[in-house]
Amino acid sequence: MRIIVCIKQVPDTIEVKIDPETRRIVREGVKGVLNPFDAYAVEEAVRVKERFGGEATAVTMGPQQAEQVLRDAIAVGIDRGVLLTDRKFVGSDTLATSYALSRAVKKLEPFDLVICGFETLDGSTGQVGPELATHLGLPCIPYVSKILSVDNGRIECRRLLEDHYETLSCPLPAVITVIKEINEPRIPSLRGLLKAKKAEIAVWSAQDVAADERRIGHEGSPTWVVDIWKPVISKEGRVVKGDAEETAEELFRQLKTMGVV
Amino acid sequence: MGLAIDREKCTLCGVCVEVCPFSALTNTGDRIEVSEACTLCGQCVKECPEKAISIEEKPQAPAADSAQYRGIWFFAEQRKGALIPATLELLSAALSMKQTLGEEVCGVLFGHQADGLADDLIKRGCEKVYLVDHPSLAEFQDEAYACILTHLVRKYKPGIVLASATMVGRAFIPSVACQLGTGLTADCTGVSIDPETKLLVQTRPTFGGNLMARILCRAHRPQMATVRPKMCDPAPVLPDGKGTVIREEYSSFPVCVSMTSVRRESLEQTVDLQSAEIIVSGGRGLGDGKNFDLLREFADLIGAAVGASRAAVDSGWIAYPHQVGQTGRTVKPKIYIACGISGAIQHLAGMQTSDYIIAINKDPDAPIFKVANLGIVGDIFEILPALMKKIRSAKGG
Numbered sequence: 149m150r151i152i153v154c155i156k157q158v159p160d161t162i163e164v165k166i167d168p169e170t171r172r173i174v175r176e177g178v179k180g181v182l183n184p185f186d187a188y189a190v191e192e193a194v195r196v197k198e199r200f201g202g203e204a205t206a207v208t209m210g211p212q213q214a215e216q217v218l219r220d221a222i223a224v225g226i227d228r229g230v231l232l233t234d235r236k237f238v239g240s241d242t243l244a245t246s247y248a249l250s251r252a253v254k255k256l257e258p259f260d261l262v263i264c265g266f267e268t269l270d271g272s273t274g275q276v277g278p279e280l281a282t283h284l285g286l287p288c289i290p291y292v293s294k295i296l297s298v299d300n301g302r303i304e305c306r307r308l309l310e311d312h313y314e315t316l317s318c319p320l321p322a323v324i325t326v327i328k329e330i331n332e333p334r335i336p337s338l339r340g341l342l343k344a345k346k347a348e349i350a351v352w353s354a355q356d357v358a359a360d361e362r363r364i365g366h367e368g369s370p371t372w373v374v375d376i377w378k379p380v381i382s383k384e385g386r387v388v389k390g391d392a393e394e395t396a397e398e399l400f401r402q403l404k405t406m407g408v409v
Numbered sequence: 410m411g412l413a414i415d416r417e418k419c420t421l422c423g424v425c426v427e428v429c430p431f432s433a434l435t436n437t438g439d440r441i442e443v444s445e446a447c448t449l450c451g452q453c454v455k456e457c458p459e460k461a462i463s464i465e466e467k468p469q470a471p472a473a474d475s476a477q478y479r480g481i482w483f484f485a486e487q488r489k490g491a492l493i494p495a496t497l498e499l500l501s502a503a504l505s506m507k508q509t510l511g512e513e514v515c516g517v518l519f520g521h522q523a524d525g526l527a528d529d530l531i532k533r534g535c536e537k538v539y540l541v542d543h544p545s546l547a548e549f550q551d552e553a554y555a556c557i558l559t560h561l562v563r564k565y566k567p568g569i570v571l572a573s574a575t576m577v578g579r580a581f582i583p584s585v586a587c588q589l590g591t592g593l594t595a596d597c598t599g600v601s602i603d604p605e606t607k608l609l610v611q612t613r614p615t616f617g618g619n620l621m622a623r624i625l626c627r628a629h630r631p632q633m634a635t636v637r638p639k640m641c642d643p644a645p646v647l648p649d650g651k652g653t654v655i656r657e658e659y660s661s662f663p664v665c666v667s668m669t670s671v672r673r674e675s676l677e678q679t680v681d682l683q684s685a686e687i688i689v690s691g692g693r694g695l696g697d698g699k700n701f702d703l704l705r706e707f708a709d710l711i712g713a714a715v716g717a718s719r720a721a722v723d724s725g726w727i728a729y730p731h732q733v734g735q736t737g738r739t740v741k742p743k744i745y746i747a748c749g750i751s752g753a754i755q756h757l758a759g760m761q762t763s764d765y766i767i768a769i770n771k772d773p774d775a776p777i778f779k780v781a782n783l784g785i786v787g788d789i790f791e792i793l794p795a796l797m798k799k800i801r802s803a804k805g806g
Contacts, residue, residue, distance in 0.1 A: 159432065162617035162735065163754050167427075178432055184736055211433070211444035238411050239449040242583070243592060269735065270431075270616055273595035275583040282587035287552065287667045290580045293729075304671065308730060309549070309576045311488070311681045315671040328736045329729035366411060366449055370592030370629035371611075373450040376430060379614075379621045387784035389773070395785045396795035399767065400803075402783055406744060406765065408687065408711050409800045 149202030149298065150259040153193040154249055154280065155186035155221060157214040158269045164378055182217040185265025188326045191333040192295065193263050194225035200298055202260075203227045207252050209237060209245060215349045223336035223344035230256070234354040239366030242271075246279035248364050251357035253284060261303065262323040266291055274325070281323035289316050293329040411465055412443045412453070418461035425453035425462060430620060450622065477566050478630035481506055484558065484572035484582070485516040485530055485538070490547070492526050494684065495573035497533065497643030499636060502600055503571060504534050504644060506609075509602035512568060513537060517561060519554060521547035524654070531652035533644040538652065539565070543659035548673070549577045550666065555584040557662045562589060567631050569609050571600065574635035575683070586633045592626035594634040598762075609634065617735050617758030638683060639741045680730045682714050687744045690716035690733055690760070691726075694749020694770060694789060698726030704748060707793050710800055716740065716760075718750045734759035748789045752777025769793075 160181040182190070193204040206221040208214050209232040218229025232252045240248060253262060262281070267274035274290070281288030289305050296304040296315065304317040308327060336344070354364055362368060388398050403409045414425075425441060426434045433446035434453065454462045483499040485492060496516075503514045515537040516530045527538040541557055554577075562570060562585070570585075572578040574596040586593035598621075599612035609632040611624040626632040682688055689708040691701055701715070708715045716733040717726070733740055735755040745763035750756060752768070752775055760766070761780045768781035769789050778784040785792060 159616075161754070162619055162758060164430070164616055164619035180432070209445075211446050213444075233445055235411070235445060237445050238443070238447045241448075241592060242595075243587060243590070246587065271595075272615065272617070274579050275586075275593060275595055278580065278583035279587040282555075282584045288584070289551075289668065291576060310683050311676055313674045313676070315673075316668050317671055318668040327729075328732070370590075370626050371594055371624050372627060373448060373622050374625050375455075375623040376450045376452050376615075377621055378619065385778065385781050385784060387773070387778055387781075387786060389786045392787060392791035392795045395769075395787045396792050396799060399769075399783075399785060399792070399796050400799045402767070403711065403744075403800075404803075408744065409803055 149196060149200045149261065151193045151196055151202060151204040151261045151263065152253055152256055152259050153186075153189050153204060153206050153221065153226065153263045154253070154276070155190060155206055155208050155217050155265070156183045156268050157181065157208065157210050157217045158183045162269060166378055180213060180216065182220045183265055183268045185267055185269075185326070185328070186217070187265075187333040188328055188330050189263045189265045190221045190224060190226060191331045192326055194334075195331060196261065196295065196298065197225070205230060205256055207232060207249065207256070209233070209240075209248055209252075215351075218349050219344040219347060220336075222347045223340040224334055225340065228350070229347065230350045230352060232352050232357065236354045236361060236365050239369055240364060241369035241371045242273050242275040242279055243370060244364050244368035246276045247283055247368065248354070248357070248359055249276070249280050250283035251359045252352060253280070255352070255357050260320045261298075262286070262321070264323065264325045266325040266327050277323060277325035284323065286321055286323050287318045288323040288325070289318060290325045292324045292326045295324075295330075412447055412449060413463050413465045414441050414443070415461040415463070416440065418459045420459055422458065424456055424458060428452050428456045430616070474566075475628070475630050478568040480512050480565070480567040480569070481510065481514050482562075482567040482570045482631070483514075483516055484570070484578065485518040485526070486573050486575060486577055487518065487520045487523065487526055490520065490523070490526075492529060493573065493575065494643055495575060495638035498638060498641050499571055499573055500530060500533055500535055501641050501644035502636060506569070506600065506602045509604055510607060515539060515567065517558060519546040519557065527654045531654070532646045532650040534647050534650050536652045538654045539657055540654050541657045541659055541662075546659065548670070549580075550668075550670070551581050551584075552666045552668055553664045555581045555588070556664045557657075557659075559585045559588045560662050561657065562631060570631045570633045572635050574637045578635045582633065582635055589631070591629040591631060591633055594624045594626070597634045597636045598640055600634055600636055608632070617755065618761060619754075619758070637739075637741070676730055680714065682716055682731070682733065682738050682740045682742075685714035685740070685742050687711060687713035687746070688716045688733070688740060688742045688760075688763075689713045689746045689748065690718065690750060691721055691748050692718035692750030692756075693720040693724075694751075695721060695726065696749075698724070700790075701727050703790070703793055707797055710797055713746070714742075716745075718756050719753070747777050747781070748793070750777055751775045752780065
């Protein structure tokens with residue numbers, strides 16, 4: 149099995165602070181970490197490798213410092229890391245990002261399985277996995293909660309939709325996106341950390357992956373962010389204290405007003 | 410192309426570095442450097458006190474035939490032979506955009522023996538329904554849905570294509586947008602038409618709802634978005650709803666299916682958090698998995714679904730499909746009752762837009778109270794039984 153796992157570095161918190169004086173959004177001092185959903189993708193790649201043999205490569209697109217998430221992946225058992233970085237990627241939306249990633253994945257051919265986290269903590273679009281599959285002309289199974297088997301050039305997965313689980317089978321190579329239920333990511337071992345520290349990360353530019361410059365970055369992005377602001381979530385809340393009888397009565401009255409009881 | 414910083418004007422004050430939501434800017438001491446993390450969101454442009462930053466807009470020429478793309482399309486998602494409520498909300502959003510845009514509203518419906526659903530859409534003001542009726546479309550099939558919608562868009566050239574941001578919509582719409590080479594904005598909480606430019610204005614939360622972004626697709630057609638359920642009321646039946654159903658033959662599409670559905674296992678009713686009107690959610694304060702029985706009992710009594718915080722799921726007290734929050738489901742019920750949930754930011758991200766939030770927690774300083782309409786400081790193990798007693802006696806009487 150040759151596995152590719154696509155990962156992203158995201159801010160370690162989704163908390164957005166506003167400077168009380170300037171009313172500006174403050175993002176300074178936010179650390180970059182491996183996107184939580186991608187930790188499940190990395191772990192699953194390692195588990196598939198352990199079950200069926202083979203090797204796993206992690207790919208990320210981002211600035212130079214994003215190489216840290218590749219080292220995080222290597223520390224838990226991924227064999228090598230590829231950093232796709234180029235100023236030409238600046239301003240890429242999901243279409244341009246998935247295209248750029250598809251070029252890197254192409255360069256890593258042959259492969260059997262591409263695993264992505266279902267979405268990222270920051271953008272939460274969930275689009276890059278399915279769009280990557282489309283660029284590659286491969287089937288995509290989103291929201292995988294369990295890989296049931298990999299056999300005879302096919303994969304069988306269970307995925308979670310709103311009101312049911314569906315078991316799907318499809319030929320390899322394929323792309324899957326995984327949800328939290330799939331596994332519990334392991335903690336890196338000391339040996340893993342050492343290996344990660346010493347690992348050589350391949351650094352590829354747009355040209356290295358033969359990416360069409362009109363399809364990446366701002367130019368290759370059909371969608372443009374024209375404004376960003378912090379929403380005001382105002383609840384005219386009231387807080388009630390008292391013994392169980394009083395508070396239960398308060399709740400009962402509220403539920404009654406709302407027609408629940 | 411990209412972010413341009415006028416070094417003559419720049420005083421290296423560092424405001425741009427501070428405000429960048431993506432930490433893409435660094436002050437090296439003699440200049441501001443822009444990294445690849447920049448998404449050109451324009452936050453720094455807006456905040457720079459010296460007006461030293463601008464976005465070099467490369468001329469993205471409108472598609473030569475963009476004027477040919479007309480009409481507001483929505484994907485009419487059905488489940489088990491019934492339109493989902495989100496479909497009727499989309500129709501309602503499309504009809505209100507028609508007021509500004511003046512173009513026709515068309516539904517795209519895939520299913521089996523779905524004529525009744527097409528008629529229902531028309532009664533509610535949809536002017537055209539493109540119906541593809543075939544046994545293999547009775548339930549969601551990723552590849553067939555993507556292939557057929559892509560081909561219909563190529564054939565009829567709508568200016569706008571909307572779908573619900575359900576798991577189905579978010580699974581196959583990206584493939585459609587990608588095949589068409591156009592933009593797609595995920596999980597919008599608002600869609601409208603700019604009265605001047607007639608462009609589709611897409612508003613969506615980012616950073617778990619802690620930031621909002623406004624997004625345009627200027628030069629590519631169609632403009633595509635998935636829209637979060639429950640953002641507007643469903644379109645009502647009109648006294649004079651008239652329209653046409655256009656049947657498209659399944660066999661006329663080059664559907665190539667490589668994925669086979671082996672089986673489907675329904676989740677118990679109480680887990681369908683997205684459609685639930687009321688959700689009762691439990692967190693660490695429950696103390697033990699078996700205490701979820703109390704929550705289930707309460708939920709049963711008031712006809713609610715059962716949710717949970719990450720802490721409760723990670724402790725193995727309840728299965729993952731119940732999880733609400735950043736790494737679980739995003740929900741927007743009419744009433745959300747948080748029991749013993751402290752309200753970590755990652756949980757708030759999944760429920761803070763609920764219409765009415767009730768929080769019961771022992772800790773008066775719990776952050777959940779900041780988003781609650783009604784906060785109760787107290788012990789759930791005393792309050793819930795007392796409340797249930799009242800509800801039962803009210804029902805009995």
